[in-house]
Amino acid sequence: MMEPGLYHLLFVSTALFFIGVYGFFTRRNLVTMLMSIELILNSVNINFIAFNKYLWPHKMDGLFFSIFVIAIAAAEAAVAIAIIINLYRSHQSIDVERAEEMKF
Amino acid sequence: MKSEWVIAFIIFLLLFIKVGTEMKNDQLLSLVQILLLVNFIAGFFFNETGSLFGGLFTTNTLMVFQKSVLNLGVYLISLLFSGWLKKSEHMPEFFILMLSALLGMFFMISSGNLLMFFLSLELSTIPVAAMANFDLEKKVSSEAAMKMILSSAFSSGILLFGISLIYGTTGTISFAEIPALLNGSPLQILAFVFLFTAFAFKLSIVPFHLWTADVYEGAPIAVTAFLSVISKGSIAFILITALYKVFAPMQEAWYNMVMLLSIITMIVGNLFALRQQNIKRFLAFSSIAQVGFILVGLSSNSIQGVSSVVYFILIYVFSNLAAFAVAGVIAQQTGKENIGDYKGLYQTNPFISWILALALFSLAGIPPTAGFFGKLFLITAGASKGNYFFITVAALNLVISLYYYLRVIRAVFMDKNEHPVEKILLDPPVKLGMIICAAAILLVGLLSWIYDYITSLIM
Secondary structure: OOOOOHHHHHHHHHHHHHHHHHHHHHOOEHHHHHHHHHHHHHHHHHHHHHHHHHOOOOOOHHHHHHHHHHHHHHHHHHHHHHHHHHHHHHHOOOEHHHOOOOOO | OHHHHHHHHHHHHHHHHHHHOOOOHHHHHHHHHHHHHHHHHHOOOOOOOEEEHHHOEEEOHHHHHHHHHHHHHHHHHHHHOHHHHHHOOOHHHHHHHHHHHHHHHHHHHHEOEHHHHHHHHHHHHHHHHHHHOOOOOOHHHHHHHHHHHHHHHHHHHHHHHHHHHHHHHHOOOEOOOHHHHOOOOHHHHHHHHHHHHHHHHHHOOHHHOHHHHHHHHHOOHHHHHHHHHHHHHHHHHHHHHHHHHHOHHHHHHHHHHHHHHHHHHHHHHHHHHHOOOEHHHHHHHHHHHHHHHHHHHHOOOOHHHHHHHHHHHHHHHHHHHHHHHHHHHHHHHHOOOEHHHHOOHHHHOHHHHHHHHHHHHHHHOOOOOHHHHHHHHHHHHHHOOOOHHHHHHHHHHHHHHHHHHHHHHHHHHOOOOOOOOOOOOOOHHHHHHHHHHHHHHHHOOOOHHHHHHHHHHOO
């Protein structure tokens, strides 16, 4: 059996990134859009850890960065969900198509 | 570190006041205004330069000046929107969020490392999204906040992907070490494009500007002013560091990018501003066009480029805040936000009409006002590259922008209206703020030592 190398991990993380971007653009449900952003952030985490392990094993910057990314992602999700709940109270829906009072 | 300590102290003081005492909004507002004034004045004394935490945090005289510009902007916001703030139920929270965002911006300006930069960028945007939702019962406000948080989260995702590629190709995240390790390989150019995209999102440079107008229209007007002046200013300051220091070896690659985006930004911002009826959307598109002009100055990659951008943002703080303040008091007292409602404003409210006229003249860049000198230096700096096609496009855009600024001024001064906005009573702090802005718009351009002082700070 083949050991997974840097390229395999980068393939996974890049795929995850673009799945996240695709989801962000096509999904109409706010919570799903938030989940797509989490996918993007997690792909970045994989990237950092893979680079750290395979290319720069003596510089721990990548590991620290991924820890901070996780923390920030949690903070961002907390504020975003608070805003979405407030939006739900006024619109009775979390569909982005319904939040269109302002255009052009 | 001193400016950060002062801001952190004010945040904690406000938290304790909010939790522990039953202070009235009026008293608290005057207290906050005094604290912010002290904070602004303290910004000029006991400044140290150097770096801390192994290069995570660096500071120099230019950064101190940039922080003072932002401090001044926040102080003016607390003066100019006191009518709205007094009526607000959650005033202490508003200042806590605003000052946390300001703290983030200070760390961002001083950051010497991509990790620090990312953390402080998030600290400066997440509270602003919460602030955009400040009119809790208004539909548009929560819609604006939703658009803001999603677009900023998406852009920080893109930023992080760019940072991870830079880390992968260079093995470092320190601003001081990156330039030596950049060799212009395709992966690094891709990383730079990702990073610049994130900057473009935050600065609302054109292909990434779609959130701007909606957020500006929906958010409470004080938040809009903060977003368009302070946030944009801080991002422009750090963009200077990013382009001139960190990505200096890739100058060839970014010059074309900045030039192209600048042209599109000016044209699209101007064309959309022509057809806006709502004053907040109008100012949103005008601020997009202004960012296009900032990019003209940035493209020069010289000392003059830095000083002209910092100088322009100083002027932009005064002119844009004055325009937003007038829109703010009118919306607060009559609920009118359309440019059509401003017809005949001069008959009933000559004072605020003159403030609005000065602000718009300055934004358009008409000679005696400071805006003219700001634009002049930006375009001179951009012209030093010798790319005259680019400069001609910028100059032509100045003419287009004059048309729509004058359209508002015509509505205010010349159009007849049988039911103009009634007489508006201004609170003393609002009046003081407007007079400061007006005086600065008239004087900053004429006092030539200010520009020389900024140039002398860049070493």
